[in-house]
Every structure is written in structure tokens, then in C-alpha cells.
Amino acid sequence: MIEVKSLTKVYPSGKGIFDVSFDVKEGEIFGFLGPNGAGKTTTIRNLMGFTNPTKGHASIGGLDCRTQAAKIQEKLGYVPGEIAFFDNMTGLQFLKFIADMRGVHDSSRQKKLIEWFELESNRKIRKMSKGMKQKVGLIAAFMHDPNVIVLDEPTSGLDPLMQRKFVELIIEERNRGKTILMSSHMFDEVDKTCERVAIIRDGRIVAVEDIKTLKASLEKSFFITFANSSEIEKIEKSGLDFKIAGEHKVEIIVTGDYSPLINTLSNCHVTDIATSVQTLEHIFMRYYSKEAK
Numbered sequence: 001m002i003e004v005k006s007l008t009k010v011y012p013s014g015k016g017i018f019d020v021s022f023d024v025k026e027g028e029i030f031g032f033l034g035p036n037g038a039g040k041t042t043t044i045r046n047l048m049g050f051t052n053p054t055k056g057h058a059s060i061g062g063l064d065c066r067t068q069a070a071k072i073q074e075k076l077g078y079v080p081g082e083i084a085f086f087d088n089m090t091g092l093q094f095l096k097f098i099a100d101m102r103g104v105h106d107s108s109r110q111k112k113l114i115e116w117f118e119l120e121s122n123r124k125i126r127k128m129s130k131g132m133k134q135k136v137g138l139i140a141a142f143m144h145d146p147n148v149i150v151l152d153e154p155t156s157g158l159d160p161l162m163q164r165k166f167v168e169l170i171i172e173e174r175n176r177g178k179t180i181l182m183s184s185h186m187f188d189e190v191d192k193t194c195e196r197v198a199i200i201r202d203g204r205i206v207a208v209e210d211i212k213t214l215k216a217s218l219e220k221s222f223f224i225t226f227a228n229s230s231e232i233e234k235i236e237k238s239g240l241d242f243k244i245a246g247e248h249k250v251e252i253i254v255t256g257d258y259s260p261l262i263n264t265l266s267n268c269h270v271t272d273i274a275t276s277v278q279t280l281e282h283i284f285m286r287y288y289s290k291e292a293k
């Protein structure tokens with residue numbers, strides 16, 4: 001549904017994005033992650049046709065993002081990273097203005113979204129907090145029921161309750177067949193919603209991965225305490241990946257298959273087991289760090 005091929009945008013400073021390629025399938029939530037300044041907004045601005053690429057191209061629903069931007073925007077929902085509004089309007093006036101521009105006459109979905117995000121819609125935008133403005137931007141992006149939604153850091157400024165509501169909303173939209181591309185710094189939100197992610201660093205894609213595959217590579221550490229130190233010999237002979245963690249204690253690291261651990265421990269006198277689980281954040285941080293390939 002969204003295709004990005006060798007997209008390159010070089011700013012005069014030499015910064016930008018280089019050979020960015022990924023695709024977002026119809027009906028999936030796709031996460032776009034990366035440290036500050038990595039190139040997420042630049043990529044998204046190219047998708048919206050706000051800026052022309054130096055090289056490469058992008059399309060949404062088969063339409064070219066450079067030459068058919070107006071047509072794409074008719075059907076798209078978009079939340080920019082920084083929302084600039086008509087400050088003197090109330091939230092509701094702004095939403096009505098956008099709906100009129102889009103030729104949307106049924107306001108039932110707009111009303112539902114105002115209730116869902118508990119927006120004080122009669123407040124002037126200039127008197128709204130960052131989070132309130134973000135809600136207005138989200139409602140504007142979703143209220144015309146678009147098939148494709150592009151979100152640049154959609155929950156920045158939202159409190160945890162509203163973040164949760166946002167997560168519920170996009171899962172519901174995905175279940176209704178909508179395609180969502182979302183840049184985010186919130187690993188937890190990405191974990192809860194996305195099927196796949198692309199990670200960008202210094203303007204280049206360093207990974208495009210299935211969340212399930214990433215989760216399968218998470219390590220789990222088991223801290224096992226034995227009744228006596230002689231039990232440790234059994235661990236040494238077992239072939240398990242382990243480190244000594246005390247006189248009677250080992251840390252055993254498991255990825256995926258737990259059977260060898262269970263079989264080995266069933267022959268040992270164990271007095272305590274504690275566990276610690278890696279989260280997706282560990283994996284994302286590995287890609288964010290300079291050492292990642």
C-alpha cells in the first residue's frame with residue numbers, strides 16, 4: 001500500500017536520508033523508529049509530497065507521492081510531528097473547517113472521536129496545551145475515515161491514559177483493514193501495535209523486521225540457586241549458555257527453546273529461581289547504537 005524505493009533527500013548540510021526503502025502492506029501497522037535526527041520526518045514529508053526527493057521515489061495506493069500528492073491527501077489521514085493550527089479558532093471550529101475542506105458532511109465520526117479523546121472542543125486552540133493540540137490533530141487525521149494513515153510521533157504530549165486510548169483506536173482501525181505508518185519514540189506503543197518496524201539511523205535504514213521475529217530473539221535470563229556448589233558441574237556439562245553468578249548460583253541465558261533448561265534442572269537440587277526478561281527496547285537500542293551494522 002505504501003512503497004518507498006531508494007528514497008534519498010540530501011539537504012545542503014549533507015544530512016538527510018539515503019537510499020531509504022521499505023513497504024507497508026495493506027492492513028498493517030508499520031512502525032518507523034530511529035533516534036532524533038535520524039530521518040523519520042524527512043521520509044514522511046516526502047511521502048506527503050511536501051518536499052521533493054533528490055533521488056528515488058515513494059507511492060501510496062499506487063499514486064506517486066511527488067506528482068499525485070493532492071489526490072493522495074484526499075484519502076489520507078496525517079498527523080505531523082509539530083502541529084501548527086489556526087490559533088484563534090476553537091478546536092471544533094478547526095475540525096469543522098478541515099471537514100468542509102475535505103467535503104465531509106457527516107460529523108458523527110468527528111463527534112465520536114471528540115468524546116473518545118475527551119477533547120474540550122470549545123476551547124480556543126491558542127489556549128490549548130501541547131497534548132490537547134495533539135488530540136485535535138489526531139481527530140482531524142481520523143475523522144474522515146481514511147484508508148491510509150500516516151502518523152509522525154502521534155502520542156507526543158499525550159498523557160498515559162490518552163496514549164492507551166490512541167493504541168486502542170489504531171488497533172481498531174487496523175482491524176477495520178486500515179493501513180497505518182507511524183513514527184514513534186515509544187517502544188511500548190510500538191510493541192503493542194506494530195506488525196513490522198523499520199529502523200533508521202543517520203538517514204539509512206538499518207533494519208526492517210517483523211516484531212514476532214524480534215521477540216523470538218529476546219533473551220531470558222534464569223538465575224538459579226542450588227543447594228550445593230557441586231550441582232554447578234551438571235550445568236557445565238549440559239551445554240547451556242551460563243555464567244557463574246555466586247557460590248551456588250548461575251545465570252542461564254535462554255532464547256526460544258526452554259526444554260534443555262528444564263531437562264537439566266530436573267536432575268538438580270534447586271532452591272531458588274529468579275528470571276529477568278529482555279524487552280524489545282534492548283533490541284531497538286542495539287540498532288540505535290553506532291555499533292549496529
Ligand SMILES: Nc1ncnc2c1ncn2[C@@H]1O[C@H](COP(=O)(O)OP(=O)(O)OP(=O)(O)O)[C@@H](O)[C@H]1O
Nearest residue numbers: 011013015016034035036037038039040041042043
Ligand atoms: N529542512 C531542513 N533543512 C536542512 N536540514 C534538515 C531539514 N530537515 C531536517 N534536516 C536534517 O535532516 C536530518 C533528519 O532530520 P529529521 O527531522 O528527518 O529526523 P527525525 O528522525 O524526524 O528526528 P526526530 O526524532 O528528532 O523528530 C537531521 O540531521 C536534520 O537536522
